[in-house]
Amino acid sequence: MNKVLLMGQANVGKSVLFNHLAGAAATVSNYPGTTVDFDKGHMMIEGERVEVVDVPGAFSLDPKDRAEEVAVRMLEEEKGATVVCVIDSSKVERGLYLALELIEKGYPVMIDLNMADVAKDVNIKVDTKRLEDILGVPVVTTVATRGEGLKELVSRMKEAKPVETGKIIEKVEAS
Amino acid sequence: MERALTVDQRWDLVDRIAKETVEVGAYKPTLKDALAGITVNPWTGIPFAIAVLYGFWTFFGEFAGLFTDGFFVRIFGTHWIPFLGEKLAGLPDWAFTILVGDKAVFAEGFVGDPCFAAGGVLTTGLFMPFGIVLWAVLALFFVLAILEDTGYLPRLAVLIDTVMHKIGLHGFAIVPTLISLGCNVPGVTAARTLETRKQRFIMIALLGVFVPCGAQIGMMEELVPGMIGWVFLTLAIGYFVFGWVLNKIWPGESPEILMDVPPYRAPQWSNILRKTWMRTRHFLFVAVPFVLLGCAIVMVLYATGAMDAIASGLEGLLASVFGVPASATPSLMVGFLRKDLAIGLLPIGAMTNYQVFKSVILLSIYFPCLATFALLLRELNWKEILATLGFLVAMVFVFGGVLNLIGMAGGW
């Protein structure tokens, strides 16, 4: 693993996460679309230097605006990268759509259910164990603004691996 | 092997996974949700928006005033400029003129503000960015950061959505517009979140032509405070009227899109301060060299006498079309480098109030600063760049001409 892309919808906290991971100072705001270009930084995982890229928010891999175009282009240029799909825990469905697209494209994916505090406020619970079981990729919970869960996120990045979509469908149908 | 699903299949799969893993508990609306509703309901939201914008503007005005009028006018006017005048008096005339400026400022019985009257690179050239503009942009960036981080900006977008649709833009266009009030550069970049090429083009053209940046606003606040309301009103009329026109004539679509409004959040002060600092630092790196260069160019033109030649050459055009005296030439010439510098160079004492007003409007409209222009080259294609330039030339003549006619009719 030498490169990690942070992907997800707009305003799920990718840049906050990025700033924590890469010790960087990307601009962070509370409205969708703050990051319209990518930012790059580095972090150390078990003594290994890994590049982290903060990709602009994308709803899907079917680009609708310039920021999404940048996101999709980034992804195509970085075929071997590990993708951390950042999801707003209070809107899991929307994030899962992008996660599935990424899995279908064959990227090693891991899922970060961010904004867990917001989900708690609106009384939404996500069964991360079950989600991990179905998708077959690591799933962690974070509150990036407060720095919670980042250690687990980083330590499990190396477990990210490509998964066959068929396997996921089988799992869902088996239950 | 890649195995592609259709969009429907994928959503179906998402639904089934979500059903397995997501548990939505009974949900009682919180105070935050209720606040979110009230601030986008026009009856309560518009008065609240007025209060927010009032706070935005007053904070900015008082902050800039505290530093500029409270301290920096005196630091430069009473200490720095006379000090330089004395220390560098031995320099050859041309060097003195470029570095320090007009000798008349140091003569007995000089009346006026040496901060602006001197005009040299080390006097006025330093006073404008560090004495005035720095404090203005610092305050604007700070307030903008608070609006961004609390999540209020997208609510403002919802409120203004209906009006914005009339000019082919989405309510979200208010975000690049407000950000441009700090600096046009991040404002133009923020326009990337708009959906279609057409919307981006309209947005960028309007930002470049009608939205003054923090540096300009700071200079206006210092030099023509009583006029700012009228300048903003005129520019806002231009923004909406010509946004509407561009939307009618430029091909392409401007579809409705759903806006994702984030929940309100308590801002993190560390993030706000960091963001304010980063943007201010970026501003200093971009602006200061151009202001110094602009001062140098103007003073070289003065020292060689070229300025007089150019001014008399332009006199006819300026007087007949815009009704502005030839002494405004230097200001208009450096306007393309930096607008704040251009406003600082306006010969305010030598013009009527109405001429000052017209000049400020023309300067706002007529060319985006170099940094913004460089960004336009990157964001737009050639056709759009030419259209933007054509648009701004047209706007200069429309606004200059119409304001001149109004002035003649009103006898100003």
Next chain:
Amino acid sequence: MMNNRSTSGSIFAVIIGIAAIGFGILEFVGGEWGPLTVEAGTFTAWRAVILICAGLIYLSSVSNFMDIRQLAKSVVASIMIWIVAAMDIWAMIAASIPSGAEEAGEPWFASGTEFLAAYGPPYMPAIYLLIPSLVILYFVGKRRLAK
């Protein structure tokens, strides 16, 4: 029962609502009345509009005051008053720091007594509304405890 819980809040909303409208009208009129002053400025009319609207929003939250949507209206009205008052106070702070002198040798900063004098009366209307408007925090806290 719902109404019983709301009674004290409703009384609060009526009183501060009428007070805000009254002060808003004074902002329009302008002048000085003992310790109360309205300094004319570019934004006097806007301040008046904001205070009057805040008053109307308070009044619209009177019935069933403790209902979350009604309470939130009063919170919004209070924030509007806080913004205006905060800016009035900010203007006092900004005016209190520099000495205002321009000649070399004169002090840069206001003296201690000048500094303190800047915070004495008369005050602007919103500053008088600030303290009663803070009562809204009591109702917000009360509702949170009730949950």
